[in-house]
Amino acid sequence: MKLQGHAVKYGDNISTDLIIAGKHTKTLNVRDLADHAMEDLDPSFGEKISGGGVLVAGTYFGCGSSREQAPVALKEAGVLFIAAKTFSRIFYRNAVNIGLAVVECDTDAIDEGDILEYDVGSDMLKNMTRYRELAVTPLPEIMVEILKEGGVVPYIKKHGGF
Amino acid sequence: MHGQTIAEKILQKHSMDPGKPVKAGDILFCSVDFLMSHDATAPMAIRAFENMGGTKVFDPSKMVLILDHATPAPYERIANLQSMMREFAREQGIPFIEGGEGVCHQIVVEKEYLRPGDLALGTDSHTCTYGALGVFATGVGSTDMAAAMYTGKSWFKVPETIRVNLKGTLGKGCSAKDVILKTAGVIGADGANYRSIEFYGEWIDRASLSERLTIANMVVEMGAKCGFPCCPGLGISADADARYLMEAEIDLDALEPMVARPHAVDDVCPVSEAADVVIHQAFLGSCTNGRIEDLREAARILKGKKIAEGVRLIIAPASRQVMLRAMEEGVLATLIEAGGAVFTPGCGVCVGTHGGVPADGEVVLSSSNRNFKGRMGNNKALIYLASPLTIAASVITGRITDPRELEE
C-alpha cells in the first residue's frame, strides 16, 4: 500500500483543539469536520492539502483531547498520511484506527512541498525530492494489520473481532 | 524477573493469558471491565459500532453513556446527536446519564462503578482520573470504543512507568492543583507520553479522594496513559522491586501556588511571577477542580467579598450532587453573592462548546486542566490554569493573585 504526496509542514505541539476546535466536533458529517480542519492554525490548510498531501509536523503532534474527529477531519480534508517527530498516544492510535497512516521520523529532513512516499508498514520514508530515505519507528504488528485493512471497522468486519 | 508496576499488574490480570508475566513494552489483548462514552464522542462510536456489524453491546451493564459536553443542548444538531444516544442506550439497555447530572468523570466516581484493579476505557482523555480509584483507566477514540463495545476487548501496549516522589507536605495557600501543575512543569507536556505515572510521598498518603482525583486527572497533560496516586487505601500497589523508567522528585515544602501560562500546561510559574496579569474571566469547575472541596475553598476566600469590576466569575459544579451539597452548605450562596454566575453542572465552559466563551484578547483564569489555544471556544483568548484558591483570590483583585496575600 504505497502512498505518495507533497509535504505541508507545521511545527511542534499541535493539539487536537487546534486540529479541530471542540465547538466544531459535534457532528457525524465528516465533510463539516474537514471544512474546519486546522483552521485556527492555518486558514489555507484546506487548499494546501487538497489533492492528497502529507501533513508534516514536529514533536507531540495531536496532543490533548481524545476526539477522533481530529484524524477524521484531516483524512477527509485530503491528508494521505502524517509524518511527525513524535505523536501523542491517543491521536496516534485513533489515526490508525480510522485507517490514516502515521509515520514517526526525523521531519527536519523534510521541507514544505517535498514529495514523500511511504509504503504502509515499511521502516523507511522516501523523500523523493531530496533522494533521501528516513528511518521510521516501526509500528506494532497489530497496527500494520489494521492499516492494511483500512482501519478497525473494516478489520473487525472481516475478522469478526480481534 | 523483577517486580511489577501497577499498570503491569492490572494489564496482566486482564490479558488473555493472565498466568503469563507481563512487562512494559508487551502488546496484549485484554478484556475490559468498564466503558464510558459521552456526547462529544459517543455518536461517532455508535456509528462505528454499527458499521463494524455490531448489533448488541457485549455487556451493557459494563457501560455507561453520559451527556455532559454540551448540555442542555445549545442547538438542534447537538440535540439530535444526544437524542440518538438516548435511543441507543434504551435499545441496548445501557445505563444512561441525562444532561445536567454533571461531568462524566465525577459521575463515574460518585456512582461507584469501579473497583481497584479494574480496567476501564473512556472516550475522553481525562478517563485517567479513575487512577485515583486504583483503576487502569485510559482515554481512547470512538473507534477503539466501538471495537470494545463489540468485542469486550481492546489491545494495549504495556506502558513504562515514571515514579514521582513528592517530598514533604503542602504549605499555606497550596493545593493538589499546584502539585500537579508543578509536576507538569518538571515532566513536561509530553514527558510521560505512552507512559504510566505513580505518585508517592507522605502528602499523597494522607490526601483526600478529591485531591487524588485532581492529581490523576491531569496525568494526561503530561501525555500519560494512566496514573496512580499511590496511597495506602488505593486497593492496589506496585511491587517494591518494580522497575521504573525514571524517577522525579518534587519538594512540596518549597512549593508555592502555581499557574500554567497560555497556551501550554507545562509553562508553569509561581503565581508571584504572573501577579501583574489582569483577568477578565475566571472559571471554577471541571473534572479537575469542580468538586465540593474546591467550591468550599473558593467560598472561604470570597465570603463577604465582591469580585472586582470588569471580572466575570463562572461556576459550574462538577455534578448535581456537588451543586446540592454546595447549596445546603451555603457555599453556592456565598459564591453568587460575591458576583459569580452559576452554570449547569457539566463540561460546556471548559471545552468551549457553550457557556462562558471569552472575547478576543481576554485573559481567563481557569480551574480546569487545559489551556491550549482555542480551548474555551476562542483561539484569541489567553487561558491561565490555577487552583480554586488562586482563582478566588484573583477575582477579588482583578489580577492574578497569590491566595496567601488574602488569607491572614
Ligand code: SF4
Ligand atoms: S470538564 Fe473539561 S476536561 Fe473534564 S471531561 Fe469535561 S471537557 Fe473534559
